[in-house]
Amino acid sequence: MKIGVFVCHCGSNIAGAVDPAKVAESARALPDVVIATDTLYACSEPGQQGIIDAVKEYELDGVVVASCTPRMHEATFRRAVERAGINRYMFEMANIREHVSWIGKDKEANTNKAAELVGMAVEKLRRDRPLIPKQFDINKRVMIIGGGVAGIQAALDCADGGLEVILVEKTSSIGGKMAKLDKTFPTVDCSSCILGPRMVDVAQHPNITLYAYSEIESISGYVGNFQANIRKKTTYVDWELCTGCGLCMEKCPSKKSTDHFNEKVGVTTAINIPFPQAIPKKAVIDAEFCTKLIKGKCGVCAKVCPSKAIKYEMEDEVVTENVGAVVVATGFDLFDYSVYGEYGAGKYPDVITSLQYERLLSASGPTGGHIKRPSDGKEPKNIVFIQCVGSRDKSVDRPYCSGFCCMYTAKQAILTKDHIPDSQSYVFYMDIRSPGKMYDEFTRRAMEEYGARYIRGRVAMVYPKGEKYIVRGADTLMGTTAEIEADLVVLAVGAEAAKGSPQLAEKLRISYDKYGFFMEGHPKLKPVETNTAGVYLAGACQGPKDIPSSVAQGSAAAAKVLGLFSKDKLESDPQVSHVEIKRCVGCGKCVETCPFGAVKLVDFRGMPKAEVIETVCQGCGICAVTCPQGAIQLEHFTDNQILAEVNALCRS
Ligand SMILES: Cc1cc2nc3c(=O)[nH]c(=O)nc-3n(C[C@H](O)[C@H](O)[C@H](O)COP(=O)(O)OP(=O)(O)OC[C@H]3O[C@@H](n4cnc5c(N)ncnc54)[C@H](O)[C@@H]3O)c2cc1C
Numbered sequence: 001m002k003i004g005v006f007v008c009h010c011g012s013n014i015a016g017a018v019d020p021a022k023v024a025e026s027a028r029a030l031p032d033v034v035i036a037t038d039t040l041y042a043c044s045e046p047g048q049q050g051i052i053d054a055v056k057e058y059e060l061d062g063v064v065v066a067s068c069t070p071r072m073h074e075a076t077f078r079r080a081v082e083r084a085g086i087n088r089y090m091f092e093m094a095n096i097r098e099h100v101s102w103i104g105k106d107k108e109a110n111t112n113k114a115a116e117l118v119g120m121a122v123e124k125l126r127r128d129r130p131l132i133p134k135q136f137d138i139n140k141r142v143m144i145i146g147g148g149v150a151g152i153q154a155a156l157d158c159a160d161g162g163l164e165v166i167l168v169e170k171t172s173s174i175g176g177k178m179a180k181l182d183k184t185f186p187t188v189d190c191s192s193c194i195l196g197p198r199m200v201d202v203a204q205h206p207n208i209t210l211y212a213y214s215e216i217e218s219i220s221g222y223v224g225n226f227q228a229n230i231r232k233k234t235t236y237v238d239w240e241l242c243t244g245c246g247l248c249m250e251k252c253p254s255k256k257s258t259d260h261f262n263e264k265v266g267v268t269t270a271i272n273i274p275f276p277q278a279i280p281k282k283a284v285i286d287a288e289f290c291t292k293l294i295k296g297k298c299g300v301c302a303k304v305c306p307s308k309a310i311k312y313e314m315e316d317e318v319v320t321e322n323v324g325a326v327v328v329a330t331g332f333d334l335f336d337y338s339v340y341g342e343y344g345a346g347k348y349p350d351v352i353t354s355l356q357y358e359r360l361l362s363a364s365g366p367t368g369g370h371i372k373r374p375s376d377g378k379e380p381k382n383i384v385f386i387q388c389v390g391s392r393d394k395s396v397d398r399p400y401c402s403g404f405c406c407m408y409t410a411k412q413a414i415l416t417k418d419h420i421p422d423s424q425s426y427v428f429y430m431d432i433r434s435p436g437k438m439y440d441e442f443t444r445r446a447m448e449e450y451g452a453r454y455i456r457g458r459v460a461m462v463y464p465k466g467e468k469y470i471v472r473g474a475d476t477l478m479g480t481t482a483e484i485e486a487d488l489v490v491l492a493v494g495a496e497a498a499k500g501s502p503q504l505a506e507k508l509r510i511s512y513d514k515y516g517f518f519m520e521g522h523p524k525l526k527p528v529e530t531n532t533a534g535v536y537l538a539g540a541c542q543g544p545k546d547i548p549s550s551v552a553q554g555s556a557a558a559a560k561v562l563g564l565f566s567k568d569k570l571e572s573d574p575q576v577s578h579v580e581i582k583r584c585v586g587c588g589k590c591v592e593t594c595p596f597g598a599v600k601l602v603d604f605r606g607m608p609k610a611e612v613i614e615t616v617c618q619g620c621g622i623c624a625v626t627c628p629q630g631a632i633q634l635e636h637f638t639d640n641q642i643l644a645e646v647n648a649l650c651r652s
Pocket residue numbers: 145146147148149150151168169170171173174175176177178181183184185186214215216329330331332333354355358404408411498500504538539540541545546547548550
């Protein structure tokens with residue numbers, strides 16, 4: 001075998017802390033190495049050309065590059081060696097930036113360590129064999145989970161790009177939080193006026209199939225070929241027949257059902273259509289409040305429904321859809337503000353959340369767009385906004401910034417003045433974070449044009465005083481205590497991961513952070529990809545995001561799906577596990593441990609044997625280390641290769 005070793009300077013990133021020439025020199029003494037040299041930027045065009053030229057000149061069978069992370073550069077170098085005429089899997093990388101130059105301070109020790117890593121890579125490469133990726137067909141349908149603004153954007157972009165789209169939304173209408181907003185910052189344009197037409201486009205698009213009031217039961221398969229079981233939850237209304245006329249709502253005598261759309265400001269009927277612009281505009285019975293379903297009495301809706309759509313005997317239905325890619329756009333939930341007992345949230349009726357306030361501001365809300373105190377329906381004059389409730393607060397395990405609360409509070413202060421010109425808004429804040437386009441100008445408008453009084457400091461407590469509330473907090477700029485008499489207190493509650501996100505992540509086999517937000521493939525270079533091929537992210541499910549960013553990411557996810565589907569066949573990574581059938585005793589331990597469901601037991605001449613589904617296997621190697629017989633080996637990470645690396649390290 002003839003091996004070439006190329007040690008990269010990466011400018012001063014590596015060369016500042018490692019001596020690449022010395023590393024190359026030590027590599028020249030390694031078995032099978034016929035050329036070893038250092039290079040300024042191995043990934044640059046001349047750097048790659050140097051490798052290609054060397055492969056040809058020395059008739060190399062394999063190449064080792066010692067440079068930065070394989071996560072970014074492995075694919076680049078594999079393509080380069082392939083251009084030079086050798087199999088792309090006859091290439092190994094030694095990560096001497098993250099593993100050496102970025103962490104070690106002593107240049108000599110670093111250089112030795114880099115040389116050791118190169119030695120290990122060479123030993124591994126000596127046992128590599130050329131691998132050929134398998135090709136497989138691709139199902140060019142995409143499933144989007146979550147019908148908020150991010151999911152809607154992704155769905156429309158994919159559908160306009162000619163793809164068949166399955167959109168799954170867990171509530172009875174698409175629209176997400178944006179459908180609940182009155183106006184949007186920084187343009188203060190009507191939220192439903194801009195979102196409504198897009199929702200209608202979803203309903204009317206011939207390429208989009210919408211499953212509302214549905215959730216993912218399970219999902220199996222792999223990029224290009226996923227099978228999703230979707231649970232269509234019982235609505236007790238046949239949506240094929242329901243025309244959305246609303247007669248049932250009018251006549252339903254059970255009028256105390258939780259009004260989820262209006263954020264529990266007020267109540268609704270047991271059968272309801274959540275809001276006039278709902279898509280689909282179909283009724284759903286809330287079984288918790290329906291007298292017919294609880295006691296067997298009533299049945300008024302069935303009697304009045306002109307379409308005979310009411311079906312009390314209806315049950316959940318599970319349907320299967322086959323898709324080639326998935327976009328997750330499940331958004332966020334609001335922090336449970338009741339943990340802040342000192343604010344009296346949940347106890348005092350006039351201490352409400354920011355989203356409840358949006359519903360009070362909205363013309364389609366429970367008060368017809370008039371700001372009224374929940375306790376007595378009176379118009380408030382002094383309104384206190386408290387920012388960072390469940391954001392940037394380690395004491396409630398929410399140290400992160402929710403991103404959009406500074407902005408929506410400024411918007412709400414502006415809108416308050418528009419609604420009640422003789423009102424006064426006070427905003428308790430920690431810092432103002434307004435980095436978007438026209439965002440800083442917007443918060444200034446709230447202060448300068450609309451007279452909102454900003455007080456920098458945390459609120460210590462809110463307590464009632466007669467009909468009013470005293471909001472007491474620190475004014476850290478003045479070095480005093482601020483005490484404001486409020487008619488209404490609005491808490492800018494932070495964003496947290498949507499409920500059930502970890503469970504959904506397990507089903508999709510994608511990563512999530514400690515707060516439950518889904519993790520992107522790479523924070524800079526793969527912002528919409530996940531670590532599972534064919535699964536993409538859009539919107540606030542990845543972390544708090546405002547509408548422009550959510551929409552941008554929805555489009556980016558759609559572009560990724562369209563790019564993926566632009567090929568007719570996909571290639572699977574051949575660095576997967578395989579089972580040595582003679583050694584396998586069929587114990588099934590690998591089946592239990594594989595996190596991707598890639599190993600199954602099959603009957604082999606009357607004996608159970610493990611079999612790896614190569615297209616599903618992600619090459620993580622868990623099965624290989626689990627197998628008590630050593631019957632599963634991971635291609636290019638075989639026991640022999642790992643031992644050879646360890647030996648190389650111990651020898652040096
Ligand atoms: C009070 C308030 C005011 C705001 N004002 C503004 C503003 O003026 N301007 C602005 O830019 N931003 C504003 N925002 C932020 C804005 O709400 C978000 O940017 C936007 O909603 C993110 O969209 P999304 O689609 O990612 O998530 P969401 O709107 O949360 O939508 C997610 C959707 O996924 C569905 N879903 C969740 N889990 C599942 C599941 N497992 N299966 C199927 N479906 C699921 C949900 O039901 C929902 O329909 C405001 C936020 C708040 C709280």
